[in-house]
Amino acid sequence: MDIADFFAPDRIALDVKPRDKTQLISEAARLFGSLVTGLQPAAVEEALRARERLGSTGLGGGFALPHARIEGLDNYIGMFLRLARPIDFGSIDGKPIDLAFVLLIPFETKTPHVAALAVISRKFRDPALVAKLRKIDAQAAYALLTAP
Numbered sequence: 297m298d299i300a301d302f303f304a305p306d307r308i309a310l311d312v313k314p315r316d317k318t319q320l321i322s323e324a325a326r327l328f329g330s331l332v333t334g335l336q337p338a339a340v341e342e343a344l345r346a347r348e349r350l351g352s353t354g355l356g357g358g359f360a361l362p363h364a365r366i367e368g369l370d371n372y373i374g375m376f377l378r379l380a381r382p383i384d385f386g387s388i389d390g391k392p393i394d395l396a397f398v399l400l401i402p403f404e405t406k407t408p409h410v411a412a413l414a415v416i417s418r419k420f421r422d423p424a425l426v427a428k429l430r431k432i433d434a435q436a437a438y439a440l441l442t443a444p
Contacts, residue, residue: 297411297412297415298415298442298444299374299415299416299419299441299442300442301372301412302371302372302373302374302399302412303374303375303376303438303441303442305434305435305438306331307327307331307373307374307375307376308375308376308377308434308437308438309323309327309375309376309377309378310377310378310433310434310437311378311379311380312377312378312379312380313379313380313381314379314383315383316383316384317348317383317384317385317386318345320362320377320379320383320385320396321341321344321345321348321362322341323377324340324344324362324375324377324396324398325337325338325340325341325344327375327377328340328373328375328398328400331375332373334368335366335369335373335400339366339367340364340366340400343364343365343366343400344362344363344364344398346364347362347363347364348362352385352386352387352388353385354385354386354387354388354389354393355387355388355417355420356387356388356389356391357389357391357420357421357423357426358382358391358392358393358394358395358426359393359395359396359397359420359426360385360387360393360395360396360397361396361397361398361399361413361416361417361420362396362398362399363398363399363400363401363409363413364400364401365401365402365403365409366400366401366402366403367403368403369400369401369402369403370402371402372399372400372401372402372405372409372412373399373400374397374398374399374400374412374416375397375398376395376396376397376429376437376438376441377395377396377397377398378394378395378429378430378437379393379394379395379396381394382394394430395420395426395429395430397416397420399412399413399416419441425440428440429441
């Protein structure tokens with residue numbers, strides 16, 4: 297599985313300005329609803345919040361990977377967000393995040409979602425890639441994230 301399998305150039309939001317984790321999740325849900333026909337922002341927001349209640353998806357190094365299963369979704373859908381300023385996300389390293397990749401997972405899927413999560417998290421463990429993502433435009437970010 298590759299990020300390009302569930303990620304598109306129009307699903308990049310740069311300089312997003314959430315005050316906190318709750319607002320970041322709300323903004324991601326709103327963006328998904330505006331980009332994906334039939335996707336209900338309220339359902340996405342509730343699913344992401346429910347997942348965060350199980351434990352933070354802040355993986356450290358300024359990066360979070362919020363994800364949730366969505367009823368009625370046919371395919372995985374991903375979105376990259378770069379924040380204008382870091383926010384607390386309850387990350388495992390205790391540091392704020394300024395990068396997030398949000399993944400929506402079909403409620404019923406034959407492909408294990410851990411494969412998608414692993415592909416994403418591997419990218420964001422590369423310090424050079426992460427440093428570039430903090431500075432480049434959307435087109436360059438898409439190319440960098442989808443490069444083999």
